[in-house]
Structure formats: structure tokens, C-alpha cells
Amino acid sequence: MSGNGNLVEVRNLHKVFHRGSERIDVLQGLDLSIGSGDFVALMGPSGSGKTTLLNLLGGLDRPTQGTVEVAGERIGQLSGHALARWRARHVGFVFQLYNLLPALTAERNVELPLLLTSMSRADRRERVRAGLSLVGLSDRAKHYPRQLSGGQEQRVGIARAIINDPTILLCDEPTGDLDRKSSDEILDLLSALNERHEKTIVMVTHDPLAAERAKRTLYLDKGVLRDEAVA
Numbered sequence: 001m002s003g004n005g006n007l008v009e010v011r012n013l014h015k016v017f018h019r020g021s022e023r024i025d026v027l028q029g030l031d032l033s034i035g036s037g038d039f040v041a042l043m044g045p046s047g048s049g050k051t052t053l054l055n056l057l058g059g060l061d062r063p064t065q066g067t068v069e070v071a072g073e074r075i076g077q078l079s080g081h082a083l084a085r086w087r088a089r090h091v092g093f094v095f096q097l098y099n100l101l102p103a104l105t106a107e108r109n110v111e112l113p114l115l116l117t118s119m120s121r122a123d124r125r126e127r128v129r130a131g132l133s134l135v136g137l138s139d140r141a142k143h144y145p146r147q148l149s150g151g152q153e154q155r156v157g158i159a160r161a162i163i164n165d166p167t168i169l170l171c172d173e174p175t176g177d178l179d180r181k182s183s184d185e186i187l188d189l190l191s192a193l194n195e196r197h198e199k200t201i202v203m204v205t206h207d208p209l210a211a212e213r214a215k216r217t218l219y220l221d222k223g224v225l226r227d228e229a230v231a
Helices: 050-057 080-090 106-116 121-134 150-162 180-195
Strands: 006-019 022-035 039-043 065-070 091-094 168-172 200-204 216-221 224-226
Touching: 006 050, 006 200, 022 050, 022 200, 022 224, 039 050, 039 180, 050 065, 050 168, 050 200, 080 091, 091 150, 106 121, 106 150, 121 150, 150 180, 168 180, 180 200
Parallel strands: 039 200, 039 216, 091 168, 168 200
Antiparallel strands: 006 022, 006 065, 216 224
């Protein structure tokens, strides 16, 4: 944990991409602190760097400059193998398009992260059962993704994301592909994970109604974080 008690500390974060001879400064000297148990909504126009920031927090990408510290670890300094181990232990990802494997049942999709651990098969099955129960899908364990609604698929995705009891949950437009009713159900679930299970959540969203569920909302515009939207 960081010295001041924050779970996430980002300092002077820059991310540059190159497209041919063009230089694209996606993040420009960004600073961010997130406390344990926080629920942060990250908003901003398309192309403002929201998903890039999420990927940096989750160790899917490395900074061009600056530091990203999560759960006391400066993740930009880890080797590829150490970073993969750290990510498996600390980070749960929820994606807009679910990323479920169509050939696997709901329970097998949820079990996937546990196959990288030394957990016994019996213990894995018990953990999966508890995960599906938590998201309200105990009766859909044997169903394949094609037999589920969009909202149910996202619930499976959330169960898979939390199956390893991660330190932080990173959600990239988790309701972006859902209707309002399904969106509200997913947001209810995320709120419950934050309030009852004290999960720290960072959620990228374009939906103001989704952002209202968070404890605070930050706006990313042209690579810079702001406390309120730019008119």
C-alpha cells in the first residue's frame, strides 16, 4: 500500500503513441490517487485516453513516462512474467463486449482465471459456484453464452473478474452494449460489490446515469484529468 494509504498512486503519467511519423500524446503528465474502497467513474470524449489509462492501471500497457503504483507495487518496473503474476492476483477486468468463450459454459468461463492457480479442482468448483451465486446466475451455470441475454453475459464476465478476489476492478464501458434495464442491473451489482464487499472500482463510461452510481466522477480531456466536464 502507498505510504499515504491510497491503493492507487499515479504520478506524472505520460503515454505516447506513434502512428507513422505522427506523435500522439494520449496522456500528458496525469496525476491520480484512488483510495481503497473507492468507486471512480471516468468520463470524457472518445479518444481522450480513458481506456489507455485503464490499461495502464491494470498493467496491460506500460507508461512512456511517470509511475503507476497499485497495491504498493510500481507496476511499470515489473518484468513481463512478474507483471502477469501481479495482474492475476490484483486486477479484475470487465469489458463492454463480455469476452466470453462461446464454446464454454458460464461456469467454465468463470473458472478460467483459476486454472492459472494451484487450486484443486474441487476448490475451483466451489469458488465458481459462489461467484455465480453472487451475481445471481446459479441457475445458468451450464448455459453457453449464446443461451444467455446480454445482461446475463455481463454478469458472467463480472463473476469471472472477481473470482480471484482482486484488489481492484477495472470496468471499460460495462453497460455500453446493454439496454437500460440490463444496465441498471449491472450497475446495481457493481454498487453492491463496492458497498458490501468493499471492492475498489474504476469504471470508464459515457453514460451519466452510470457515473451517478460512483462515489466520484473524473473527466479526462485531451490527456488531462479534470474534476468537472469541460463545457
